[in-house]
Amino acid sequence: MNTVSQRVRVIQLYRQILKLGRNWKSKEEGRTEIEKSEILAEARLKFRENRDISDPIEIGKLIYKAEQRIVQADHYGIPYERPEYLPPDTAYSVHSVKQNFQRMSRKHAQVFSDVIVSSPLLDQYKIRKQFQASILKRIITKFEKCGEFVPDEIYDKLGSLMGEKDEEYVERVYFNKNGDQVLFSIEESVNQLSKGTTGLSIWQASCDLANLCQYLPLENKTIIELGAGCGLSGISISANFPSSTVYLTDYNDDVLQILEKNVKKNNLKNCECRSIDWCNFDSKEWLNSNPDLLIAADVVYDTELLPSLCRTISWFLETFPKSCALIACTLRNPESLKCFEKNILKFNMEIVEKISFENSIFDIGDGIEVLTTFPFSSTIQTPTIFYSLGLVR
Ligand SMILES: C[S@@+](CC[C@H](N)C(=O)[O-])C[C@H]1O[C@@H](n2cnc3c(N)ncnc32)[C@H](O)[C@@H]1O
Numbered sequence: 001m002n003t004v005s006q007r008v009r010v011i012q013l014y015r016q017i018l019k020l021g022r023n024w025k026s027k028e029e030g031r032t033e034i035e036k037s038e039i040l041a042e043a044r045l046k047f048r049e050n051r052d053i054s055d056p057i058e059i060g061k062l063i064y065k066a067e068q069r070i071v072q073a074d075h076y077g078i079p080y081e082r083p084e085y086l087p088p089d090t091a092y093s094v095h096s097v098k099q100n101f102q103r104m105s106r107k108h109a110q111v112f113s114d115v116i117v118s119s120p121l122l123d124q125y126k127i128r129k130q131f132q133a134s135i136l137k138r139i140i141t142k143f144e145k146c147g148e149f150v151p152d153e154i155y156d157k158l159g160s161l162m163g164e165k166d167e168e169y170v171e172r173v174y175f176n177k178n179g180d181q182v183l184f185s186i187e188e189s190v191n192q193l194s195k196g197t198t199g200l201s202i203w204q205a206s207c208d209l210a211n212l213c214q215y216l217p218l219e220n221k222t223i224i225e226l227g228a229g230c231g232l233s234g235i236s237i238s239a240n241f242p243s244s245t246v247y248l249t250d251y252n253d254d255v256l257q258i259l260e261k262n263v264k265k266n267n268l269k270n271c272e273c274r275s276i277d278w279c280n281f282d283s284k285e286w287l288n289s290n291p292d293l294l295i296a297a298d299v300v301y302d303t304e305l306l307p308s309l310c311r312t313i314s315w316f317l318e319t320f321p322k323s324c325a326l327i328a329c330t331l332r333n334p335e336s337l338k339c340f341e342k343n344i345l346k347f348n349m350e351i352v353e354k355i356s357f358e359n360s361i362f363d364i365g366d367g368i369e370v371l372t373t374f375p376f377s378s379t380i381q382t383p384t385i386f387y388s389l390g391l392v393r
Pocket of ligand 1: 197201204205206229277
């Protein structure tokens with residue numbers, strides 16, 4: 001949030017709290033008028049006390065605290081600060097069993113908070129602040145739902161994240177299947193469209209394709225990725241199968257630069273970046289490539305490009321008879337997929353298998369649920385359709 005929107009939010013909150021105070025109905029008989037006047041008095045006092053604070057991080061923390069207090073008041077009918085912060089002899093003092101439980105839960109929550117808030121990965125990688133904040137919000141909600149103590153560090157971290165802005169380029173960190181080791185990281189732009197291309201950020205289809213590929217037998221295989229963008233799918237194969245050879249291709253110079261950077265920083269020796277423009281494909285350069293598998297993610301969106309894309313895939317399948325192709329498409333517009341299917345047939349290929357993947361479940365038989373090590377969160381919920389392609393012989 002910038003300073004102007006922070007100021008607007010503070011005013012909104014002040015109004016909201018005053019309204020809440022005026023309409024307050026206490027859960028305890030006979031206390032409505034007392035609590036009403038205490039809410040209004042506290043609101044006026046706090047806003048006056050904090051009027052001169054200008055540090056956006058400090059303001060972010062206070063905004064978040066106020067939002068939490070409103071939720072607590074609305075939801076639980078408690079107009080005062082949370083009991084954890086009050087001295088033991090106040091009105092909210094609890095019995096000893098509960099106190100013991102809270103002490104244990106505090107210790108547990110503290111360890112949890114230390115691991116998350118003080119993770120060295122946060123210094124090592126430029127993890128998007130918006131993602132960090134949304135994870136902390138989820139944790140707070142979960143803790144509060146179970147009546148768990150939320151350590152102050154989590155609120156503090158969230159407050160400071162809300163006052164900060166991401167740089168143009170951030171990093172996503174991916175873990176191995178056990179979740180105990182960083183497998184690789186990928187740099188991407190925070191903007192889905194940047195420098196006139198969509199290739200500088202990671203798209204859902206490439207995460208889903210990376211997920212699927214980790215279950216394929218790709219040891220000692222050669223893989224070519226078309227329209228690789230930041231390279232997530234191909235890089236995941238290269239990292240998961242060190243005996244494979246992976247060619248990451250794209251046609252845009254800025255995209256090829258970030259692709260190269262992502263390969264270098266992960267020290268991947270079995271991975272090479274090269275240029276392929278489907279609309280201007282120079283097949284001579286690929287006569288010795290001998291691929292087993294061609295992959296591509298989120299390349300079916302512009303119907304004008306589909307003949308060139310399909311012609312390129314078809315050339316590989318025809319030239320290397322043992323090869324096949326796996327294309328992951330995000331289902332945005334069914335018409336684009338229909339047009340893709342027409343072009344598949346037009347260029348002498350067939351759909352060997354078509355599988356839909358949504359909410360970590362493949363629609364095969366009763367549905368196979370897989371462990372998602374390449375998560376993607378989007379405001380639009382839409383499945384990924386995988387096309388497995390072969391040549392009609
Ligand atoms: C939506 S992005 C997908 C990037 C990546 N596969 C992913 O899913 O994160 C589409 C990609 O196709 C590439 N592309 C578009 N037209 C192309 C062409 N004619 N030849 C090669 N690549 C192309 C773009 O540069 C971009 O990287």
